[in-house]
Structure formats: C-alpha cells, structure tokens
C-alpha cells in the first residue's frame with residue numbers, strides 16, 4: 272500500500288486529520304493552479320531531481336539552490352529578499368522572503384526544506400537516480416519523496432503567489448537548506464547561529480514529513496507531525512586477545528558479538544502511546560475495517576491489548592510508532608582469515624520514543640546484551656564515539672490542536 276510505503280520513511284509521530292471529501296478549493300475562494308502553473312511545478316521538480324545534491328564529491332547543494340535562486344530573481348523577487356548563503360561553497364542555502372502587504376508586527380511563517388539527498392548508486396537502481404522519469408503514474412528519481420517534491424511545490428507556490436500579487440498578512444519565508452541527510456551542520460543550524468534574522472519566525476512548517484495521503488488519487492488523510500523520535504547510533508564492541516586460528520580459544524569476539532545481537536533480536540521495547548499517537552490511531556480506526564480496526568481499538572483500551580499490539584507491530588510503520596526501536600545496521604570483525612578476531616563490532620541504530628534519552632537506551636542495551644565484556648558506546652552524528660550518550664529527549668508531544 273502506498274500509504275504505508277510512505278509512512279515507513281517517516282520516523283515522525285504523526286497526527287492525522289481525515290478529509291471527508293475531496294477538498295473543494297473553489298469553495299475556499301482559492302483559484303486552482305492553471306495548466307501553466309502545473310507545468311512550471313513539474314519543470315522545477317525535474318530540474319531539482321536531475322541536479323545531484325548528495326554529500327559526495329559529485330554532489331552540490333549549491334547547484335540546486337543556485338538554480339532556484341535564478342528562478343526567483345528572473346520572476347522579479349527583489350535581490351534583498353533572495354539570499355544564497357552558507358559557510359561551504361558546495362552547500363549554499365537559499366532563503367527567500369515573500370513580504371507582507373505592510374510591515375507586520377506578526378512574526379513570519381517559515382517553510383523549512385532541505386535540498387540535499389542521500390547518496391544513490393546507479394547499480395542499486397532500475398533507472399538513473401538523477402534522471403527524472405514518470406512511469407505508470409509514479410515519479411522515479413532520488414529525492415522524489417525526500418524531499419524535492421515538497422521543495423518544488425513550495426518554490427512553485429512562492430513564484431505563483433508573487434506572480435499573482437498575493438500579499439500575506441505576515442512575511443512568508445522559504446528556506447532551502449543543506450545537510451539534513453548528512454554533513455556538518457551547514458544548514459538550519461548555521462542559519463540560526465549566523466543569520467537568525469533571515470529565518471526568525473513564529474511558526475515553522477517542515478514539509479519533510481506528513482502531507483496528504485492519496486487513495487487512487489482521492490485525498491483521504493492529511494498528516495501533520497507533532498514531534499520526532501530521537502536518532503541515536505551505538506557501537507557494540509567485543510574484544511579478545513586473539514591468536515592463531517589453528518589453536519582456537521574458548522572465547523571469541525565474533526561469537527560474543529553474534530550472541531549479543533541474537534539477544535537484541537529477541538528483545539522488543541515496550542509498547543507506548545502519547546497524546547499524538549493516540550489521536551492518530553483513534554482516527555485511523557475510523558478508516559480501517561475488520562481485524563485491523565478491532566486491533567486498533569484494542570490497543571487504545573486501558574490497559575492496551577498486548578496481543579493486538581504484537582499483531583499490528585508486524586507492519587513496520589505501526590511498530591515504529593509504538594515504541595523505541597534498535598536494529599543492527601553495520602557489522603565488522605576480524606583482520607585475517609587465519610587469525611582469531613581481536614575485535615568484532617556492530618552499529619546499532621535506535622529511534623527513541625519521546626520521553627527517553629539516548630543514555631537511557633544505551634543502559635537498556637547493556638542490560639539486554641547482558642555481557643559486561645562488551646562495550647556499548649554512543650556514536651554522534653558527526654561520527655565521534657563516546658562512553659556515554661546525551662540526556663536530550665524529544666519534546667513531549669503536545670495535545671493536538
């Protein structure tokens with residue numbers, strides 16, 4: 272199902288609003304996009320997909336943001352409202368401001384987007400990831416979902432609002448940024464530290480998650496994200512004096528690591544709910560039927576039905592909304608075919624439910640592994656390894672508005 276395929280990409284805890292009928296934009300006094308508007312949006316989308324913005328020697332975020340800068344300037348946006356800036360020449364951010372009709376005392380609304388994409392190897396793809404292809408009603412290319420689709424929609428919308436002379440009650444800001452997928456914080460963090468005046472806002476709308484979900488082109492649900500799980504990597508290491516493999520010792524770093532991973536495989540973090548996920552599943556229950564609907568009702572009960580939670584957890588997108596998850600993503604060990612391994616190491620990637628800190632999860636992993644000979648260290652986003660993990664927790668989700 273496309274729904275769940277989309278949701279699986281999101282680590283967000285999402286609040287949904289069911290759409291009772293296809294939105295009637297005419298009723299709301301909004302003029303639907305013209306054929307030319309739609310063609311322009313598609314053209315921007317294609318252009319962004321075909322610019323390689325990976326964090327690699329071949330990639331350049333600047334190539335993407337410069338192309339968008341040109342579109343805004345060509346459309347007549349004032350130079351001072353189109354800012355291309357950043358500390359790294361390959362990772363320039365673009366910040367565009369659509370001014371209010373009169374200087375407003377209300378702070379702006381910021382639309383925060385990223386232009387960088389994850390590395391894509393041609394050999395892993397059926398099509399060229401940097402070629403924009405439309406086939407069978409789908410778009411193919413790196414970034415078609417994360418998130419050049421939204422980048423293109425917002426660039427096209429800002430251009431259209433300007434072209435139609437729309438004057439908002441407060442300034443609207445669009446920030447197309449670097450380093451969301453990786454890299455060393457040249458994006459929003461740098462903008463906040465060095466040019467806060469350009470991005471300072473009352474509200475930030477980040478279209479990187481959520482959005483309208485379609486069922487055969489019919490909009491059924493609008494997802495809005497209220498908080499996120501915390502991302503954390505942990506390095507589990509088994510060490511051993513080693514020796515020659517012709518004379519094996521009873522203990523072995525690879526066996527010890529594999530045993531630890533087996534325990535992690537058998538372990539499931541407890542089922543949890545917060546006001547946001549509760550509201551989400553309450554609404555989802557109305558959309559679903561049969562066993563699925565029954566199971567969703569059962570997890571909403573007090574206490575939640577653990578059997579129903581287990582059945583629903585088979586679906587990765589549900590499981591990730593129910594609990595903290597930790598899973599091995601990389602493995603290394605040994606140094607020669609004829610030597611006993613002196614080290615064996617795995618990376619454990621965790622997505623931590625709001626209310627828990629990486630340090631709390633690190634201690635829990637140590638307990639699950641239950642072998643004090645193995646170390647469990649925290650690996651920061653920048654790749655630095657430390658003995659303990661941060662105490663930072665995700666914000667507790669507020670009650671849905």
Ligand SMILES: [Zn+2]
Pocket residue numbers: 385417418451479
């Ligand atoms: Zn993204």
